[in-house]
Amino acid sequence: MKEQVQKTFEALFALEDIREVLREALPTGPDPGEEQAIRAGVARVRAILDDLEAGTGSPSVTKIAGSLGIRNREEEIINIQPIQAAGRLTPEARKALIAYGDGYSTCDACRKPFRLDKITKPPIAAFHEDLARFLNMDVARVVSGARRGFQAVTSTLVGKGDPVIVSALAHYTEFLAVEGAGGAVKEVPVSKQNLVTPDAVAEKIEAVLRETGKTPALAMIDHVDYLFGNVHDVAGIGKVVHQYDIPFLVNGAYTVGVMPVDGKALGADFVVGSGHKSMASPAPSGVIAATAEWAPRVFRTTAMTGDLTHRKFGIKEVEMLGCTLMGANLIAMIASFPTVRERTLRWDEEVKKSNYFIDGLLAIEGTKVLSEYPRKHTLTKVDTTGSFDRVASTHKRRGFFLSDELSRRGIVGEFAGATRTWKLNTFGLSWKKIRYLTEAFQEIAAKYDLPLATGTGPA
Amino acid sequence: MKEQVQKTFEALFALEDIREVLREALPTGPDPGEEQAIRAGVARVRAILDDLEAGTGSPSVTKIAGSLGIRNREEEIINIQPIQAAGRLTPEARKALIAYGDGYSTCDACRKPFRLDKITKPPIAAFHEDLARFLNMDVARVVSGARRGFQAVTSTLVGKGDPVIVSALAHYTEFLAVEGAGGAVKEVPVSKQNLVTPDAVAEKIEAVLRETGKTPALAMIDHVDYLFGNVHDVAGIGKVVHQYDIPFLVNGAYTVGVMPVDGKALGADFVVGSGHKSMASPAPSGVIAATAEWAPRVFRTTAMTGDLTHRKFGIKEVEMLGCTLMGANLIAMIASFPTVRERTLRWDEEVKKSNYFIDGLLAIEGTKVLSEYPRKHTLTKVDTTGSFDRVASTHKRRGFFLSDELSRRGIVGEFAGATRTWKLNTFGLSWKKIRYLTEAFQEIAAKYDLPLATGTGPA
Numbered sequence: 035m036k037e038q039v040q041k042t043f044e045a046l047f048a049l050e051d052i053r054e055v056l057r058e059a060l061p062t063g064p065d066p067g068e069e070q071a072i073r074a075g076v077a078r079v080r081a082i083l084d085d086l087e088a089g090t091g092s093p094s095v096t097k098i099a100g101s102l103g104i105r106n107r108e109e110e111i112i113n114i115q116p117i118q119a120a121g122r123l124t125p126e127a128r129k130a131l132i133a134y135g136d137g138y139s140t141c142d143a144c145r146k147p148f149r150l151d152k153i154t155k156p157p158i159a160a161f162h163e164d165l166a167r168f169l170n171m172d173v174a175r176v177v178s179g180a181r182r183g184f185q186a187v188t189s190t191l192v193g194k195g196d197p198v199i200v201s202a203l204a205h206y207t208e209f210l211a212v213e214g215a216g217g218a219v220k221e222v223p224v225s226k227q228n229l230v231t232p233d234a235v236a237e238k239i240e241a242v243l244r245e246t247g248k249t250p251a252l253a254m255i256d257h258v259d260y261l262f263g264n265v266h267d268v269a270g271i272g273k274v275v276h277q278y279d280i281p282f283l284v285n286g287a288y289t290v291g292v293m294p295v296d297g298k299a300l301g302a303d304f305v306v307g308s309g310h311k312s313m314a315s316p317a318p319s320g321v322i323a324a325t326a327e328w329a330p331r332v333f334r335t336t337a338m339t340g341d342l343t344h345r346k347f348g349i350k351e352v353e354m355l356g357c358t359l360m361g362a363n364l365i366a367m368i369a370s371f372p373t374v375r376e377r378t379l380r381w382d383e384e385v386k387k388s389n390y391f392i393d394g395l396l397a398i399e400g401t402k403v404l405s406e407y408p409r410k411h412t413l414t415k416v417d418t419t420g421s422f423d424r425v426a427s428t429h430k431r432r433g434f435f436l437s438d439e440l441s442r443r444g445i446v447g448e449f450a451g452a453t454r455t456w457k458l459n460t461f462g463l464s465w466k467k468i469r470y471l472t473e474a475f476q477e478i479a480a481k482y483d484l485p486l487a488t489g490t491g492p493a
Numbered sequence: 494m495k496e497q498v499q500k501t502f503e504a505l506f507a508l509e510d511i512r513e514v515l516r517e518a519l520p521t522g523p524d525p526g527e528e529q530a531i532r533a534g535v536a537r538v539r540a541i542l543d544d545l546e547a548g549t550g551s552p553s554v555t556k557i558a559g560s561l562g563i564r565n566r567e568e569e570i571i572n573i574q575p576i577q578a579a580g581r582l583t584p585e586a587r588k589a590l591i592a593y594g595d596g597y598s599t600c601d602a603c604r605k606p607f608r609l610d611k612i613t614k615p616p617i618a619a620f621h622e623d624l625a626r627f628l629n630m631d632v633a634r635v636v637s638g639a640r641r642g643f644q645a646v647t648s649t650l651v652g653k654g655d656p657v658i659v660s661a662l663a664h665y666t667e668f669l670a671v672e673g674a675g676g677a678v679k680e681v682p683v684s685k686q687n688l689v690t691p692d693a694v695a696e697k698i699e700a701v702l703r704e705t706g707k708t709p710a711l712a713m714i715d716h717v718d719y720l721f722g723n724v725h726d727v728a729g730i731g732k733v734v735h736q737y738d739i740p741f742l743v744n745g746a747y748t749v750g751v752m753p754v755d756g757k758a759l760g761a762d763f764v765v766g767s768g769h770k771s772m773a774s775p776a777p778s779g780v781i782a783a784t785a786e787w788a789p790r791v792f793r794t795t796a797m798t799g800d801l802t803h804r805k806f807g808i809k810e811v812e813m814l815g816c817t818l819m820g821a822n823l824i825a826m827i828a829s830f831p832t833v834r835e836r837t838l839r840w841d842e843e844v845k846k847s848n849y850f851i852d853g854l855l856a857i858e859g860t861k862v863l864s865e866y867p868r869k870h871t872l873t874k875v876d877t878t879g880s881f882d883r884v885a886s887t888h889k890r891r892g893f894f895l896s897d898e899l900s901r902r903g904i905v906g907e908f909a910g911a912t913r914t915w916k917l918n919t920f921g922l923s924w925k926k927i928r929y930l931t932e933a934f935q936e937i938a939a940k941y942d943l944p945l946a947t948g949t950g951p952a
């Protein structure tokens with residue numbers, strides 16, 4: 035690890051050790067032994083800072099709890115991993131994790147009626163309203179991942195044997211949510227451009243009606259899919275779906291938190307988003323929002339009564355299992371939210387950077403983009419069979435030559451060993467990093483005599 | 494906030510700002526402007542350390558992201574809140590949160606077959622084996638809270654209208670898990686001592702058989718209940734339940750991670766634990782463990798096939814929704830685990846401290862303990878109707894006088910305003926804090942002329 039990074043972590047950890055002394059002290063304050071420990075701790079942090087500043091010193095901490103390496107992927111490296119890009123924390127979220135890490139930290143001021151989304155200190159209730167507004171939906175709940183949002187909806191709406199419309203690009207968690215409810219997925223085919231179209235959805239619904247005699251219980255479509263990062267005409271699909279009176283769930287795992295999402299404009303009855311995928315939040319975290327029409331069903335409160343005690347827990351929501359995303363993850367989501375909200379307004383710039391890099395890659399002759407092009411998203415599937423894979427075919431490290439070359443330049447997140455079709459995500463990289471990344475790929479191409487198309491690369 | 498605590502947080506946050514500069518830098522290292530920002534950051538941390546050491550300076554950061562106060566409950570205060578005590582993080586868990594906060598941080602080295610519990614770097618696969626061994630069960634999975642463990646089991650085993658045995662002290666999340674699956678709770682009455690006995694369970698099963706003609710689909714009993722913190726004869730109950738061939742889930746939310754739990758010895762088919770309640774982990778987190786007999790059912794893999802693409806995601810587990818507790822929470826759980834495992838071996842000492850404090854409280858005449866006594870757990874329900882509530886009846890602040898007095902002494906976590914029956918938890922408090930706490934309550938009693946029984950209080 036680079037000295038500066040290593041020493042930054044060591045200083046953070048040494049401060050946590052000081053904090054632990056404070057935690058052990060009585061409310062009356064540290065005793066003389068504890069004061070001594072704090073002074074020793076401060077001296078240690080100062081010595082670490084000297085090293086941090088001078089770029090000197092050898093690592094004094096290499097593992098947490100004896101087994102966990104210190105993760106430095108975002109500090110030292112350009113990370114183009116397809117699912118990690120937009121889940122990287124903001125500094126504010128990292129501070130929130132520090133302050134609110136303890137188990138039930140959100141429950142300090144839990145008062146009647148004792149439900150997470152009603153807590154006002156910290157401002158959890160207000161955040162729920164912000165979230166609903168942000169998505170232009172009526173009611174929002176936080177959940178432990180988008181998949182829990184799918185599950186809540188399928189468990190509410192899908193019965194045994196019910197068909198559910200998904201697309202041929204649906205994420206596996208949608209399959210599982212349907213399976214858990216006892217339903218059956220019915221996949222809408224994609225166009226030649228790998229797009230899910232309203233017409234194809236209509237045809238599939240008709241086919242399901244013919245085949246099963248049942249109207250699908252739910253349609254669940256990915257706003258942007260995980261395979262190509264293509265932006266589908268969800269608003270058009272919403273219109274079709276509603277003509278059949280089918281409730282419509284928009285899977286915004288790749289959109290909520292990175293680009294503007296207007297649930298009502300999309301015709302969504304439910305919008306589901308992922309905190310750890312696209313809202314700069316720790317895993318697991320996510321959001322499910324519903325319209326006023328559907329909220330009472332998916333967020334229905336318990337009707338169960340104890341047969342003996344006659345106990346009722348009337349305010350608790352069945353699908354949410356009561357309180358949902360308690361603790362640090364929720365507070366980190368809240369801490370990132372101002373930045374997340376603001377960054378969706380700068381989505382055009384992210385798309386520009388995505389296209390700049392993809393153009394630079396396409397300039398390497400033989401390279402293709404399998405996603406829609408020009409790019410409308412930062413997640414892209416590329417095909418380097420005609421370029422880097424030609425090198426791999428004769429290289430002694432085979433496909434790993436590319437990983438080696440990238441790694442040498444401080445770039446990770448490509449699928450190691452893959453030189454044919456693979457995915458990457460440029461979300462959140464600064465222009466400086468985008469240029470560096472583009473040049474790195476072109477440099478590697480040049481090193482292996484892959485021709486660069488003139489005039490097509492970045493200036 | 495106390496200066497030392499305030500300045501410790503400020504130093505941590507200032508280091509996160511330095512870290513952010515490193516994150517923005519290219520892999521080639523910080524440019525001159527970034528180096529300058531790092532130097533300025535280091536100077537800022539040094540100035541904060543000066544204040545930390547001298548106990549000087551005024552707060553320069555009071556909110557995170559403009560809205561979130563800095564949580565200092567564990568740094569300045571003795572916290573006796575019933576659900577928070579054993580979810581307080583270890584220093585190692587806090588360091589893990591710092592290093593692994595980013596969204597999908599656990600997925601850096603995810604390789605075939607692409608499932609969380611198979612990841613070896615960080616050592617997630619090994620942790621799953623450790624967890625199963627720790628509980629003396631065969632297979633374990635991490636989940637986002639104990640409630641998700643209940644849900645996985647009810648969703649697997651409970652059908653529409655199926656009766657499920659729970660106790661009259663069952664947690665509301667068990668009700669919700671049964672309701673979600675379409676079942677009906679059947680509560681076992683408690684004894685005069687508020688204990689759930691094997692005989693009472695047998696009688697309830699018989700009653701359910703008579704009433705419904707159905708063998709209950711599941712029995713779900715709290716090892717230690719949330720209302721009294723009583724330790725129930727779960728091993729005895731397990732024997733009864735198995736005589737009827739009913740699968741048996743032990744809810745270890747208040748035991749797994751604080752006291753020894755041997756799933757096989759308890760006759761458990763499933764053991765469920767809570768990370769944020771009892772395993773020094775951030776919320777949401779938890780564990781579900783099963784025997785080799787039941788694991789294939791609750792951890793069954795998906796059988797769903799895309800009707801068009803014929804896609805299968807065969808390794809993913811339906812009830813787990815694929816990968817479960819990704820990211821920071823899992824890594825923090827792993828980081829706390831060595832301490833957690835070790836502390837269960839020191840449970841006797843925790844019980845001693847619990848009894849020391851309760852004895853001190855009982856020495857205040859008129860005070861009663863509603864939980865079993867002597868205490869076998871650190872969570873206790875007390876009745877101060879005959880002591881502190883007598884003061885409250887004439888005090889202008891009513892029940893809040895007690896909260897005021899405790900707060901003045903740096904103690905929080907009692908239910909504010911309650912002076913009749915209320916709960917507290919002493920888990921994890923050092924002897925020094927236990928003595929302080931005991932003296933504080935007796936001091937308050939003395940201040941309001943509540944008599945202290947001679948010879949019954951702490952020496």
